[in-house]
Amino acid sequence: MTDPAGVLDATVREQWGRLTSLLLGHYRRLDLVEDALGDAVEAAARHWPARGVPDNPAAWLLTTARRRLVDQLRAESMARRKGVLLVTDAERRQESGRVMADPGGVVDDDLLRLVMMCAHPALSREAASALALRLVVGVSTHDIARLFLVPETTMAARLTRAKKKVVTAGIPFAVPSVEDLPDRLDAVAQTAYLAFTAGYAPGSGPDLLRAELAGSAISLVRVTLAQRPDEPVLLALLALMLFQHSRRDARLSEAGELVLLADQDRTRWHHDEIAEARSQLDHSSLLRPMTATAAGYVLQARIAAEHALAPSAAETxxxxxxxxxxxxxxxxxxxxxxxxxxxxxxxxxxxxxxxxxxxxxxLPGSHRLPAVRAELLTRSGDGDGARSAYDEAIALCRNDAERAYLVGRRDRTAG
Amino acid sequence: MKRYVFLIAYEPGGFEQAAAEVQQSYFTAHEAFSTYVAEHGNELSSAALADTDTATTVRHLDGAKSVTDGPFVETVEMIGGYYDVELPDMDHAIAAAAILPPAYAVEIRPTITITA
Structure with missing residues (x-):
């Protein structure tokens, strides 16, 4: 693999969180690290095609980003620096000298510290999701905005606010205490799942990319699971996400319309992901006592597994x-x-x-309840009741594609 | 160390109307809070505040001083007291706030330094 752009993409995808956590652990400057790393990636895109791909691309990015940071810190006065330092735990401070070794052999705890900081319960889940995707997985602000269906400027402001709160409120770059860990891992899971479901929320039109971006929430869980391999909440959530994500290619018709689960072409499901989800769900750690959040994900994953493993919709x-x-x-x-x-x-x-x-x-204000009632009334032969329930659902539905579907169903319902 | 002010909201009269053993549990909780803060940081100051029916609010309206009876915002919950503490980080601040009586809502506000 000597294609410079390909190597750079892969390095960013696989190493962004690790590089960010190394730089944050050492320099404790949330306001500078992300830009410095971004600059290093830009420099790589410029230099690697001409000079060749370095032997250790991640170390090259780290060194380049460090140089930018050091230049910036020199340009600042100490007085300004003091107020904006990230709070870290005491243990971390003592070892800060040695973690700047090559990124192949880092103290992985830094990555867990980064995840715990981003998903901290003192941040709103929306802010935490965006921050984790940006800092841990390296998703661009542009793409996070697209995932959450907000303008890029709105998302940029949300990220800035989140980073300001982290620094000002002293949200630590630290692993929580043992007694707090289960709650904090639940918070990480909820943060990741919010980002995942955002990718599948109905948008204004067909947007395959948003489903792919939902995959970056899976990366967030994988990164955390690599640090805490037996955590029930992470195993169950990964299984749930993989089952749901495996159907992404079959969800939309060639015309871009939503295809219901029962009508999907099951050969287009990602069966390798279904197999992985199954093995996660069979993990022995899921037999241990767990939090309510974890139990909820296990049960949802079991339901998703029934759909994923049924040979046909009729055999569910x-x-x-x-x-x-x-x-x-x-x-x-x-x-x-x-x-x-x-x-x-x-x-x-x-x-x-x-x-x-x-x-x-x-479910006040939601079209889903009358839509389901309409469908069931249709099946039970109550055409008048069905049409009036469809009318109610259509009036409440705010998504164009779903409304068109409901109008079609109503008009085909015989009296 | 970070400096935080804990603003404690609770329902007016809640403490006075509580049974003696409940009142005792409040004292115990505040002592445990102070012990925790002393172990991990510093308690700079604290106070229980008289009810908002004794509050006076001073504002300037159209350039003139205006003194009115009552708090600056009327709410069901009121600020019943505060702690001004130094603690290592937000995790310690949350842990400390959780020690206080469960009837409280505790707002954790980091302080900032304003420089000229």
Whole structure:
């Protein structure tokens, strides 16, 4: 592999978080490190094609970024420097001399420190997600903005605010205490899952790239899992994400319309990812006691596994899915989960049972509840009831593609 | 060390109306808080504040001094006290705040240094 651009891309993809954490651990300047590393990547793009790819591309980037940082620090007064230093743990400070060795043999704890800082519970989950994708996975601000469907300037401001809070509030570049670790790992998982689901939230049009960007949330989990290999919450979340992500190519038709799970071409699913998700879900650590967040991901992953492993939509084991939803409701009772359970009940036991399961669910402002009711009323032969439920859903739906789908369903519903 | 001010919000009258053993648990919690802060940093100052019906707010309106009865913002919860402490980082600040009585909401505000 001597293609300079390819090597640079791969190095950035695989080493960004590690390089960022090394530089942050040493210089403790959240406001300078990211730019310095960005400058180093730009310099590599300029120099490597002419001078050849260095033997150790990551070390080249590290050295170049360090030079930029040192130049900037020299240009500043000490007085200014003091206020903006990142807080690190005492242990880390003592070893700060030796971690600047080549990035192949670093103290990996720095990477875990970086993840824990980005996903800190004192940050909003939106801010934490964006910060983790930027600093740990190296996703550009442009792409993070696209993932979360906000203008790039909005995302840039969100990242700046998050970094300011980290420094001002003293959110530490540190691994939490043992008793806090389970909660903090839950926070990392929730941060990653928010970024992942953002990639699958309906946008204004077909956007395959957003699904690919959701994959960067999987990278965030993999990076953290490499540091803490047996954590149930990370194993369960990785399985859940892989099952869902494996279907990305089958989700959209050639015309760019959403294809429902039952109608997807299962040969277009990524079966290697499904196999990996299965083995994660079978991990012995998932038999240990775990947090409610982890248990919730395990049950959701089991439900996703039923879909992923069914030979066809008709052969889906709906009663087992209903059983998993029943357990999930014991862990986390949300109206959205109850709605999903009602859909599973209708598949397992028929439309009437599904309609009965809808009783008492309240999702104000959402089109999903009336849309499901309309579908079940159609199946149970109540055309008038179905059309009025479709009208209700259409009035509430804010996404063009989904609304067009609902209008089509209503117009085809016989009286 | 970072310096933080902990603003404690709680419902007015909550402490006075509590049973004796609950009141004792408040004292115990505050002592445990002070012990934790002493172990990990410094307690610079603290105070319990009288109810907001004794508050007076001074503002300048159109260039003239205006003195009014009451707090600057009317809320259900009120600031019932504060701690001004030094602690190593936010993780320690959160751990310390969690020691205080569970009836409190504790707002952690980092302080900043304003230089001319």
């Amino acid at each position: 084991a709906w009663p087992r899915i209903v059983a998993s939803y029943d357990l999930l409701l014991q862990v986390t009772s949300s109206p959205a989960t109850r709605l999903a359970r009602a859909v599973a009940v209708s598949e397992a036991e028929g439309a009437e049972a599904g309609l009965a399961a809808l009783e008492g669910i309240s």
